[in-house]
Amino acid sequence: MEQARRSLLRWLLGGGFSASIISFLYPAFRFMSPPEVPEASINEVSAGKVQDLKQNQGRIVKFGNLPVLLVHTSAGEWRAFSAVCTHLNCTVQFRESSSQIWCACHNGLYNLNGQVVSGPPPRPLDEYAVHIRGDEVVVSRRA
Amino acid sequence: MKRALAVLVFTTSVSAADTCVECHSVLDGNLQAPAKAFSNDVHSRFGLSCADCHGGDRTASDPEQSMSRAKGFVGKIPRTAIPERCGHCHSDAAFMQKHKPRQRVDQLAQYRTSVHGKRLAAGDTAVATCIDCHSVHDIRETRDPLSPVHPLRLPETCARCHADAGHMAKYKLPTDQFAGYRKSVHWEALAQRGDLSAPSCASCHGNHGAQPPDVASVAAVCGTCHVMMEDLYKGSPHAPVFASMGAAGCVVCHGNHEIKRPGIGMLAGPNAVCSQCHDSDSAGGKAAAEMARQIGSLDKAIQKSDQVLAVAQQSGMEVSEALLRQREAKEALVKAAVAVHAFQPAAVQKPVQEGLAITTETFRAGVSALNERRFRRIGLGVSLTAILITMLGLWLAIRAIDGRKHDRETA
Amino acid sequence: MTETPQTLAWFEERLGLASMRKFLAHKTVPVHAGTMWYYFGGITLFLFVIQVLTGTLLLLYYRPSPGEAYESVQFIMTRVQFGWLVRSVHSWSANLMILSAFIHMFSVVFLRAFRRPRELTWLSGIALLGLALGFGFSGYLLPWNTVSYFATKVGTDMAAAVPGVGHYIARFLRGGNDVGGATLTRFFGFHVAVLPGLTTLLLLAHLALVQKHGISAPRWAEEEYERKRMPLPQMPFFPNFFLRELMAWYAALGVLGSLAALFPWELGIKADPFAPAPAGIRPEWYFLAPFYTLKLIPSHVWVFEGELVGLLGFGLLALWWVALPFWAVDRKGIERTRWVTGAGVLLIAYLTTFSALGYWR
Numbered sequence: 001m002e003q004a005r006r007s008l009l010r011w012l013l014g015g016g017f018s019a020s021i022i023s024f025l026y027p028a029f030r031f032m033s034p035p036e037v038p039e040a041s042i043n044e045v046s047a048g049k050v051q052d053l054k055q056n057q058g059r060i061v062k063f064g065n066l067p068v069l070l071v072h073t074s075a076g077e078w079r080a081f082s083a084v085c086t087h088l089n090c091t092v093q094f095r096e097s098s099s100q101i102w103c104a105c106h107n108g109l110y111n112l113n114g115q116v117v118s119g120p121p122p123r124p125l126d127e128y129a130v131h132i133r134g135d136e137v138v139v140s141r142r143a
Numbered sequence: 144m145k146r147a148l149a150v151l152v153f154t155t156s157v158s159a160a161d162t163c164v165e166c167h168s169v170l171d172g173n174l175q176a177p178a179k180a181f182s183n184d185v186h187s188r189f190g191l192s193c194a195d196c197h198g199g200d201r202t203a204s205d206p207e208q209s210m211s212r213a214k215g216f217v218g219k220i221p222r223t224a225i226p227e228r229c230g231h232c233h234s235d236a237a238f239m240q241k242h243k244p245r246q247r248v249d250q251l252a253q254y255r256t257s258v259h260g261k262r263l264a265a266g267d268t269a270v271a272t273c274i275d276c277h278s279v280h281d282i283r284e285t286r287d288p289l290s291p292v293h294p295l296r297l298p299e300t301c302a303r304c305h306a307d308a309g310h311m312a313k314y315k316l317p318t319d320q321f322a323g324y325r326k327s328v329h330w331e332a333l334a335q336r337g338d339l340s341a342p343s344c345a346s347c348h349g350n351h352g353a354q355p356p357d358v359a360s361v362a363a364v365c366g367t368c369h370v371m372m373e374d375l376y377k378g379s380p381h382a383p384v385f386a387s388m389g390a391a392g393c394v395v396c397h398g399n400h401e402i403k404r405p406g407i408g409m410l411a412g413p414n415a416v417c418s419q420c421h422d423s424d425s426a427g428g429k430a431a432a433e434m435a436r437q438i439g440s441l442d443k444a445i446q447k448s449d450q451v452l453a454v455a456q457q458s459g460m461e462v463s464e465a466l467l468r469q470r471e472a473k474e475a476l477v478k479a480a481v482a483v484h485a486f487q488p489a490a491v492q493k494p495v496q497e498g499l500a501i502t503t504e505t506f507r508a509g510v511s512a513l514n515e516r517r518f519r520r521i522g523l524g525v526s527l528t529a530i531l532i533t534m535l536g537l538w539l540a541i542r543a544i545d546g547r548k549h550d551r552e553t554a
Numbered sequence: 555m556t557e558t559p560q561t562l563a564w565f566e567e568r569l570g571l572a573s574m575r576k577f578l579a580h581k582t583v584p585v586h587a588g589t590m591w592y593y594f595g596g597i598t599l600f601l602f603v604i605q606v607l608t609g610t611l612l613l614l615y616y617r618p619s620p621g622e623a624y625e626s627v628q629f630i631m632t633r634v635q636f637g638w639l640v641r642s643v644h645s646w647s648a649n650l651m652i653l654s655a656f657i658h659m660f661s662v663v664f665l666r667a668f669r670r671p672r673e674l675t676w677l678s679g680i681a682l683l684g685l686a687l688g689f690g691f692s693g694y695l696l697p698w699n700t701v702s703y704f705a706t707k708v709g710t711d712m713a714a715a716v717p718g719v720g721h722y723i724a725r726f727l728r729g730g731n732d733v734g735g736a737t738l739t740r741f742f743g744f745h746v747a748v749l750p751g752l753t754t755l756l757l758l759a760h761l762a763l764v765q766k767h768g769i770s771a772p773r774w775a776e777e778e779y780e781r782k783r784m785p786l787p788q789m790p791f792f793p794n795f796f797l798r799e800l801m802a803w804y805a806a807l808g809v810l811g812s813l814a815a816l817f818p819w820e821l822g823i824k825a826d827p828f829a830p831a832p833a834g835i836r837p838e839w840y841f842l843a844p845f846y847t848l849k850l851i852p853s854h855v856w857v858f859e860g861e862l863v864g865l866l867g868f869g870l871l872a873l874w875w876v877a878l879p880f881w882a883v884d885r886k887g888i889e890r891t892r893w894v895t896g897a898g899v900l901l902i903a904y905l906t907t908f909s910a911l912g913y914w915r
Contacts, residue, residue, distance in 0.1 A: 023522075036633075458816075540797055
């Protein structure tokens with residue numbers, strides 16, 4: 001009777017203890033192995049090749065989860081701005097005919113410095129930094 | 144900076160003698176009120192005083208002198224003469240340039256073209272003049288929130304007359320505009336969200352040259368902000384039809400003052416505006432029903448994703464990326480609603496398909512978040528079971544060991 | 555279970571484990587009505603070990619700069635396998651550890667375990683509580699979300715209100731004049747290096763003192779058994795009390811796992827130093843009582859600034875509480891029993907009431 005009780009005890013303790021230890025160590029080891037996408041934050045994004053965007057053209061690029069408007073000005077400069085309109089959050093676009101940034105929702109207009117020219121937007125667009133690496137256009141956050 | 148200094152010097156040197164305000168502030172009632180209010184008036188900052196409008200001599204302390212007809216004193220200015228009196232300075236470009244060079248000087252000219260101006264010229268003193276909107280003796284700048292013509296206060300200023308049935312009876316004009324406007328999305332944007340760019344009376348009717356827009360130009364007026372709608376409407380079948388009917392464009396479906404938030408209910412259902420002209424089996428009626436169905440399907444898909452993501456988020460799952468994607472789906476819905484103004488189902492279909500692609504993605508993300516939640520709870524169950532078994536084992540071991548000791552002690 | 559395995563014998567010869575074994579075999583724990591309170595020191599220690607382990611794991615992915623901190627925590631919560639578990643356990647265990655430390659401290663007060671010769675144990679324990687609060691304060695900023703940014707601002711503002719040296723203290727804490735990237739780096743350094751180092755030293759001292767003096771029994775228990783002419787029953791620490799402690803630790807693990815799985819710690823919104831402070835900003839719950847007290851104090855008390863009066867009050871209260879073992883006994887060596895009990899009850903009442911008020915107001 002004692003023997004039976006003792007071996008039940010051993011089973012419970014040993015079994016439970018090992019099972020619980022495994023249930024702690026398993027997640028820890030999985031945690032330590034690097035996930036599929038090893039990098040965390042989005043600090044810069046490749047926005048295509050230089051040849052893809054002619055002068056006086058603009059394109060929307062995904063930066064993390066938010067849209068960014070990349071503009072190649074007629075003077076040959078590269079600029080990038082947050083494409084989220086500061087009025088009611090619609091996505092803005094580049095208007096070639098007037099070389100301005102326009103929001104279709106309520107006719108807000110920004111110039112190529114991101115500043116509001118006319119319409120309802122209350123604040124300018126946040127600017128992003130653009131670097132050319134070889135023939136690749138790279139958009140990153142401003143420092 | 145220099146201008147401010149000049150005004151300061153000018154003000155202190157001139158306002159040194161202002162017997163009008165000095166005397167009238169110690170009188171009673173109606174004679175005292177203007178003097179007390181004047182310190183809030185923008186004109187006082189520029190060193191102007193009562194005499195600049197009412198005439199007289201502000202340096203003389205003897206009432207015979209300060210209020211003498213010889214010195215130009217006119218007393219209370221008759222209503223029909225008010226616009227000219229204000230315009231004496233405000234239409235003088237050279238004069239205004241000395242104080243506020245950027246201020247417009249065409250208000251009087253515009254006023255004369257307005258309904259108010261024309262009726263006043265014909266002798267009707269019940270219409271609005273400068274002081275009825277801008278107040279008098281305590282005139283503030285438009286950007287001052289206490290000014291009656293500040294964007295937030297303008298509608299109630301217009302409503303003082305235009306919502307008064309007794310006052311408007313002889314003009315045979317409706318008086319429900321203000322009440323309707325207060326129920327509109329524009330008022331909601333202005334008053335509740337504080338968006339001062341939202342339209343109020345003057346945005347569509349003009350301010351000094353106030354007139355209701357022509358029937359033919361309503362779409363252009365709305366199109367000042369709602370550009371895409373105007374473009375699509377102008378190219379749609381409705382534009383020439385409404386023009387020939389003399390119907391006022393956007394107002395036909397959306398109303399003019401009580402503009403509510405639009406929805407599928409305008410296309411289909413008991414309160415639909417389309418069915419007011421189109422029979423349900425006509426081409427127009429079928430187009431309306433199809434557009435309603437399309438938009439409805441995207442709206443439902445968005446709501447389905449929203450629900451599953453909300454449940455996932457509530458139980459602590461990380462779904463911020465999917466929620467941001469939902470933003471794009473909602474944008475697609477907005478684009479679809481805009482496309483309605485082409486009145487062709489094909490135009491609406493494109494943004495709806497884009498939106499549905501996004502909602503499929505976000506719904507999947509929500510479902511996988513819920514699956515992950517289930518996995519976590521099962522995992523928790525497994526480890527809790529292991530923990531409870533261990534605790535049971537420990538408890539039994541404790542009892543055994545305590546018992547043994549007890550046996551040893553009592554033995 | 556009685557044979558000594560060969561490996562154990564190998565270590566015994568080289569490490570001299572025999573003396574430790576003997577000590578452990580003789581260590582006992584008094585058995586009386588208040589014995590359950592003895593578990594809380596061990597629970598606090600256990601939770602601290604959990605913090606070290608989960609914290610080390612988090613270190614593999616966390617990045618202490620304003621541009622990356624929030625994103626790295628988001629990465630841990632969403633992309634790293636079981637990241638949600640490690641991070642949520644770390645956050646929950648931090649709160650439970652501080653709660654357990656407070657319970658441990660109050661149980662020491664009510665069981666009078668601070669009595670001579672255990673005054674140094676009390677002092678080192680209070681210092682450890684301070685370090686735990688420091689861990690909480692520095693760790694709270696690390697996820698760099700709105701709540702943590704503004705709570706740090708409020709907290710360092712309070713430090714700045716200390717007369718004379720307040721400005722320097724605040725600058726030292728913030729790494730500059732405002733809460734920013736410099737603060738984050740500095741707090742990270744405190745949280746993973748400075749505080750753990752200090753805590754380890756103090757913890758070793760605290761534990762060594764506990765071993766040296768043994769577990770104290772309250773006077774009423776001693777007197778009760780004296781009257782019965784019986785020795786105060788003792789339980790062997792190993793294995794009896796230890797097995798019970800193990801049960802308590804397993805229970806704590808179960809609670810932690812459930813909290814982490816059912817109420818995972820939130821990410822919040824990334825901190826934006828230029829955005830206005832959201833309404834209702836408040837610090838973590840363990841700072842709520844002084845925070846709410848300061849809110850209640852009028853801006854001026856007689857000629858002095860209200861905040862100053864508040865901080866002075868806290869300082870005096872802290873000093874008085876730390877000096878407990880010294881004023882708990884009068885010059886004749888008689889215990890001021892009622893004073894001590896009263897002080898303990900009042901402090902608990904103050905802390906719970908004002909924390910609750912601070913939370914719901």
